[in-house]
Amino acid sequence: MADLSTVCYEQIEHTGDIGIKVYGESLQELFSNAALGMFDLMVDCQGVGRNVVEEVEVAGDNLEELLVNWLQELNYLFVTEQTVFVRVDITRIDEEELTATVYGDKINPRKNEIKKEIKAVTYHEIDVRKVNNKWRAQVIFDI
Amino acid sequence: MSEIKFKKISDFVWEIPRAGNMNVPGRIYASHKMLSHIQADKAPEQVANVATLPGIIGFSMAMPDMHWGYGFSIGGVAAFDTDDGVISPGGVGYDINCGVRLLRTGLEYDRIRHDIQKLVDGLFRAIPTGVGSKGPLRVSEKDMAHVMQQGARWAVNQGMGEDRDLEYIEEHGEMAGAQPELVSEKAIIRGKPQLGTLGSGNHFVELQLIDEIFDEPAAQRLGLKKGNIAVTIHTGSRGLGYQVCDDSIKKMLRASEKYGIDLPDRQLCCAPIQSPEGQEYFGAMVAAINYAFANRQVITHWARESIMKTLRISPRELHMDVVYEVAHNIAKYETHIVDGQKKRVCVHRKGATRAFGPGQPELPAAYRDIGQPVLIPGDMGRASYVLLGTDEAMEQTFGSTCHGAGRLLSRNQAIKNARGRSIQHELAKDGIIVRATGRGTLAEEMPEAYKDVADVVDAVAGAGISRKVARLRPLGVIKG
Numbered sequence: 001m002a003d004l005s006t007v008c009y010e011q012i013e014h015t016g017d018i019g020i021k022v023y024g025e026s027l028q029e030l031f032s033n034a035a036l037g038m039f040d041l042m043v044d045c046q047g048v049g050r051n052v053v054e055e056v057e058v059a060g061d062n063l064e065e066l067l068v069n070w071l072q073e074l075n076y077l078f079v080t081e082q083t084v085f086v087r088v089d090i091t092r093i094d095e096e097e098l099t100a101t102v103y104g105d106k107i108n109p110r111k112n113e114i115k116k117e118i119k120a121v122t123y124h125e126i127d128v129r130k131v132n133n134k135w136r137a138q139v140i141f142d143i
Numbered sequence: 144m145s146e147i148k149f150k151k152i153s154d155f156v157w158e159i160p161r162a163g164n165m166n167v168p169g170r171i172y173a174s175h176k177m178l179s180h181i182q183a184d185k186a187p188e189q190v191a192n193v194a195t196l197p198g199i200i201g202f203s204m205a206m207p208d209m210h211w212g213y214g215f216s217i218g219g220v221a222a223f224d225t226d227d228g229v230i231s232p233g234g235v236g237y238d239i240n241c242g243v244r245l246l247r248t249g250l251e252y253d254r255i256r257h258d259i260q261k262l263v264d265g266l267f268r269a270i271p272t273g274v275g276s277k278g279p280l281r282v283s284e285k286d287m288a289h290v291m292q293q294g295a296r297w298a299v300n301q302g303m304g305e306d307r308d309l310e311y312i313e314e315h316g317e318m319a320g321a322q323p324e325l326v327s328e329k330a331i332i333r334g335k336p337q338l339g340t341l342g343s344g345n346h347f348v349e350l351q352l353i354d355e356i357f358d359e360p361a362a363q364r365l366g367l368k369k370g371n372i373a374v375t376i377h378t379g380s381r382g383l384g385y386q387v388c389d390d391s392i393k394k395m396l397r398a399s400e401k402y403g404i405d406l407p408d409r410q411l412c413c414a415p416i417q418s419p420e421g422q423e424y425f426g427a428m429v430a431a432i433n434y435a436f437a438n439r440q441v442i443t444h445w446a447r448e449s450i451m452k453t454l455r456i457s458p459r460e461l462h463m464d465v466v467y468e469v470a471h472n473i474a475k476y477e478t479h480i481v482d483g484q485k486k487r488v489c490v491h492r493k494g495a496t497r498a499f500g501p502g503q504p505e506l507p508a509a510y511r512d513i514g515q516p517v518l519i520p521g522d523m524g525r526a527s528y529v530l531l532g533t534d535e536a537m538e539q540t541f542g543s544t545c546h547g548a549g550r551l552l553s554r555n556q557a558i559k560n561a562r563g564r565s566i567q568h569e570l571a572k573d574g575i576i577v578r579a580t581g582r583g584t585l586a587e588e589m590p591e592a593y594k595d596v597a598d599v600v601d602a603v604a605g606a607g608i609s610r611k612v613a614r615l616r617p618l619g620v621i622k623g
Contacts (some may be wrong), residue, residue: 013553015184015211020468065396079382080332109273115583117274117343117623119237119385123392123409124213142213142237142385143344143554 002032003041004045004086009037012138018116019125019140027063027074030128030135031098032088034067035074038141039104043084044113050103052083059097063128067137070098071121116143147187149178155606156539159187159203164405167192170202172540174602177207180551180594184209186216192407193221197415198228200481200488204540206495207602208549208594212236214410217494220543223416225476226486229404230421231413232391232428234405235474239387239428240435241346241379242409242470243518243528244443247365248450249462252352252618253608259350261453262617263576266348269449270442271340272578272623279324280441287331291323294433295440303444304453310507312468313497316436318475322426325391326383330427330550334383334434337440341621343581343590344370345547346378349445349520351615352529356477361513361531361612365466373615374450374463375527376442377520379472380435387431391424415491425474432473439468467507467516471496479541490541498532498544498609517609518598519600523622524579524590528600528616535607536549548596554587561586579622588622 012019020037032046039045058073059067079085085104092099107114120142128137149157149171161167169190169321173181181187186209193215194203209218223229236336255262271278282290284436290297295316296311307313341348351373356362367373380387381385398421406412414420438520454461474491481488499506499515506515514531520618521527525548536542552560566585570577579585603609 013555015553016217016550018554065393070355076386113582114274115581117356120389122213123396126409127558 001087001089002029002036004036004040005034007036007040009033012140014140016141017140019138021136021138024135027093028090030107030137031067031090031093034071034139035060035085037073037087038074038118039086041082042078042114042116042118043107044115045084045086046112048086048105048107048112049083051105052085052103054102056102061096063095064123064126066096066098067128067139068121068123068126071139075118075121076101083115099129114119118143124136147191149192153606155602159191161622165191167194167199169194169204170204171209172205172600172606172608173207173603174605177598177602181209185211189214189216191220192411194230194409195196195405196231196411196413197404198224200224206545208494208545208547208599210549212493215491215493218545218549219493220491220495220540221491222479222541225416227487228416228489229413229435230416230424230474230489231411231491232388232395232424233410234493235388235428235454236472236493237385237388238379238472239384239431240470241472242439242450242468242469243520244376244439245389245419245466245518246374246386246443246463247367247373247466248374249421249460252370253384255372255454258454259342259576259619262350262450263578265449265453266446267578267621269329269445270348272309272341272621274343274623276342276580276623277336280339282335282338284331287335288323289301290437291326291430291433292321293317295438298437298440298444304440308443308465311465312436313470316440316468318429318432318439320426321429321433323430325427326387326430327491328384330383330390337381338434338438339445340381341442341623342381342505343584347523347620347622348442349375349617350619352618353377353613355614357397357611357613364510364513365516365529365612366464367466367529367613374446375518375520375615376439376446378438378442379415381438383434384431387427389426393418395424399483405477408582430475432470444450467518469518470495477541481536488541488570490543492543495543496546497542497543498536500532500537502573517544519545519547519596522590522593523588523617523620524573524575525596528611529613530603531612533610536609540608541566545599548593548599550592551594552592557592558583558586560591561589575617575620577622581623584622
């Protein structure tokens with residue numbers, strides 16, 4: 001289980017757009033960090049509780065597609081339900097499927113500033129790989 | 144730094160010679176002074192990548208406001224053979240039919256110069272802005288199907304605007320070929336609450352002063368009078384368009400593999416225009432195009448109501464008519480002269496504007512002999528321009544030109560540069576009143592984050608693909 005208070009990610013600069021680079025000891029950790037990094041980029045999550053719980057299931061043909069679909073699904077929940085997630089529990093993950101329980105809150109934009117609107121999660125320079133026994137991923141968002 | 148070398152064709156046109164898998168050469172429209180910046184970016188490589196796609200005709204082109212984009216560069220123009228060419232969501236972009244509408248008014252600057260703050264406050268209240276903003280409109284699923292089919296006409300039928308408005312919109316605000324049934328439920332759920340909203344980023348509604356006329360007879364024909372107030376609206380298809388693009392990219396990645404199309408970049412994924420996948424993307428894209436037309440029509444209605452209320456004037460006194468509306472993220476079938484023959488092609492314009500020359504049947508009757516108005520918004524501190532399309536554009540660029548200033552700084556760099564400054568106060572000192580929803584928006588969108596739009600416009604005018612008519616100076620801006 002991963003929590004926003006401990007997430008670690010790097011921002012990637014891109015004219016007009018922004019991406020993130022994340023790491024993980026396992027695929028679970030990698031995908032959790034990517035999700036939490038994305039929300040941290042979008043919204044000031046201070047004080048966000050865990051009152052909303054959602055089950056998320058996504059599939060993809062490979063790890064890169066799985067990552068894009070996972071982040072797109074979470075962004076879709078953010079846009080349509082105004083909910084941000086600050087805790088992620090990935091219960092099952094392989095190269096093609098992911099099941100997770102995510103915890104967060106509906107946000108009040110007056111309290112929690114929305115910093116960026118992510119129009120889409122893109123395939124540009126997407127990369128998921130294992131380097132020296134550690135997972136690494138990068139993904140760029142269309143802002 | 145781009146490895147790509149340019150060959151000079153003229154003072155404003157540079158060629159990327161055919162190499163590797165390129166089917167045609169690339170052509171970049173820019174002045175000499177803009178080239179070093181263009182070469183520092185990966186956009187020229189993207190122009191070369193687009194040239195490798197099957198069925199591309201003539202040149203893979205980019206306009207002077209070009210910069211890096213997903214798959215195609217921003218500022219990219221490419222036409223494809225309708226028999227053996229492809230269609231690509233990356234050639235249109237995520238914000239399908241992002242576009243610009245210009246309205247003139249009967250108001251003189253001297254009359255409202257002390258009311259700008261009130262007018263901006265009124266617009267800010269009337270038009271929802273900001274990330275994921277929701278509008279006061281309540282539309283049903285059934286309404287959404289009509290919106291995606293009828294575009295701006297749907298809004299006019301609801302009492303938001305007049306029939307006259309429709310005459311002055313590209314495609315009359317209602318593009319044929321929409322297949323709303325191909326738009327995913329997710330896209331409809333995202334788009335439904337956002338109809339009639341501006342969104343965030345570079346979208347805006349701006350009150351402007353017509354401050355310089357370059358071509359008096361043409362300006363008269365467009366009803367643009369020096370010293371009068373104009374209103375520009377810049378927004379697109381909101382979450383609906385983003386989702387249509389997303390959904391399509393997934394399908395197109397598979398289609399590219401299925402049809403054996405070699406992709407230098409995954410975001411260039413595409414399908415033959417005539418394939419089921421190509422036709423499905425076209426039908427869903429047109430539905431999103433029509434949604435964007437409806438969106439700008441609804442916002443126009445609220446802008447009119449708001450200004451009348453603030454100034455306590457009648458529609459007759461306001462006299463706020465559409466000058467024209469252009470799309471700058473779009474793919475469409477058009478007939479052009481190719482090798483001396485009329486040919487139907489599929490033109491992709493991504494961050495590029497249609498700029499049809501005189502005599503084209505698609506133009507409103509009132510403008511048919513002067514050419515199509517082209518609307519080029521600048522950043523919020525400098526000017527916007529009104530241009531006209533030309534015969535040269537028809538010959539050289541499939542009737543296309545630039546779309547705006549183009550970004551210079553990344554968003555984070557802009558925020559860094561703005562640290563410790565109040566962009567709102569700096570603009571106010573220049574007489575520009577700005578209101579934005581997001582705290583970061585003004586920093587990210589500050590004037591120095593953009594290229595000078597005057598350079599962009601001078602380059603397209605120098606190349607002959609557009610001619611200058613008027614300049615508009617910002618007075619008040621609302622942003623997301």
